[in-house]
Amino acid sequence: MSEVLLQAEGLVKEYRSSRWPAPALRTRAIDDVSLEIRAGETVGIAGESGSGKSTLIGAFCGLVRPDAGTVRLAGLPLYRGRRFQRELWRSIQLVFQDPYTSLNPAMTVAQNVAEPLLLWHREDRRDAESRARELLDQVGLSGPLVERRPTTLSGGQRQRVSIARALAVDPRLLLLDESVSALDVSIQAQILQLLMDLRAERELTQVLVSHDISVLKLFCDRVIVMQHGRIVEECAAADLEPELVSEPYTRQLLEAVPRL
Numbered sequence: 678m679s680e681v682l683l684q685a686e687g688l689v690k691e692y693r694s695s696r697w698p699a700p701a702l703r704t705r706a707i708d709d710v711s712l713e714i715r716a717g718e719t720v721g722i723a724g725e726s727g728s729g730k731s732t733l734i735g736a737f738c739g740l741v742r743p744d745a746g747t748v749r750l751a752g753l754p755l756y757r758g759r760r761f762q763r764e765l766w767r768s769i770q771l772v773f774q775d776p777y778t779s780l781n782p783a784m785t786v787a788q789n790v791a792e793p794l795l796l797w798h799r800e801d802r803r804d805a806e807s808r809a810r811e812l813l814d815q816v817g818l819s820g821p822l823v824e825r826r827p828t829t830l831s832g833g834q835r836q837r838v839s840i841a842r843a844l845a846v847d848p849r850l851l852l853l854d855e856s857v858s859a860l861d862v863s864i865q866a867q868i869l870q871l872l873m874d875l876r877a878e879r880e881l882t883q884v885l886v887s888h889d890i891s892v893l894k895l896f897c898d899r900v901i902v903m904q905h906g907r908i909v910e911e912c913a914a915a916d917l918e919p920e921l922v923s924e925p926y927t928r929q930l931l932e933a934v935p936r937l
């Protein structure tokens with residue numbers, strides 16, 4: 678069995694919104710979450726809106742500082758005290774749902790993808806842009822399109838650019854937070870296929886958050902179901918069948934999937 682790449686233990690994150698003079702309102706977004714993800718695995722995180730999926734993903738990449746618990750990448754702690762270890766940034770890349778906001782509209786597609794190479798690898802601009810074109814080619818984008826601004830691309834094309842950009846620094850772990858949810862079904866399938874191909878080529882470990890459990894069943898090796906900030910079910914994707922799962926909540930999610 679492959680090594681444990683990501684290990685979370687006892688993660689807790691509470692948000693406090695102050696409503697002075699009323700007492701502050703507390704939301705425990707993740708509540709004592711522990712899990713292990715092995716190198717090369719693709720793990721899905723399901724659960725209804727507000728169940729803590731994005732907060733958990735945020736804790737895996739420094740966007741959300743946990744109040745308690747530990748996260749390790751290949752044995753190295755991601756946080757020392759409350760500080761995220763910057764040198765681990767490169768190994769963990771996040772692809773957001775909305776590529777409109779994550780790409781720089783003032784740069785061309787190729788420049789957007791070259792940016793992390795300039796920043797992290799301190800490559801010469803010309804080398805970085807030529808490497809960016811190779812990466813874009815790998816995600817199915819080539820020709821004059823790569824000299825255009827991201828705002829002139831379709832949602833699916835833009836998400837391919839975000840994936841190429843994330844891959845530029847050669848991460849070990851790719852976090853995908855509802856990264857295909859905004860796309861129409863046929864484009865979703867193309868992006869998921871691309872991610873599957875990349876996983877095979879690069880031995881990439883992927884964590885995919887989706888409110889759509891049927892996408893996770895198709896795409897992932899293993900699925901985690903969250904409810905009220907806790908993991909309530911963890912099973913092989915193949916076992917995501919109403920008669921096999923142990924939690925009534927998971928059964929509800931599965932039964933809510935429309936069937937043709």
Ligand SMILES: Nc1ncnc2c1ncn2[C@@H]1O[C@H](COP(=O)(O)OP(=O)(O)OP(=O)(O)O)[C@@H](O)[C@H]1O
Nearest residue numbers: 692693704706725726727728729730731732733888
């Ligand atoms: N910055 C914040 N301040 C206060 N509360 C927050 C903040 N971010 C998230 N929350 C709350 O924490 C809980 C978990 O939110 P989170 O976004 O992690 O859930 P989610 O499962 O990803 O939801 P969705 O599928 O709608 O994105 C929710 O109750 C949410 O309102």
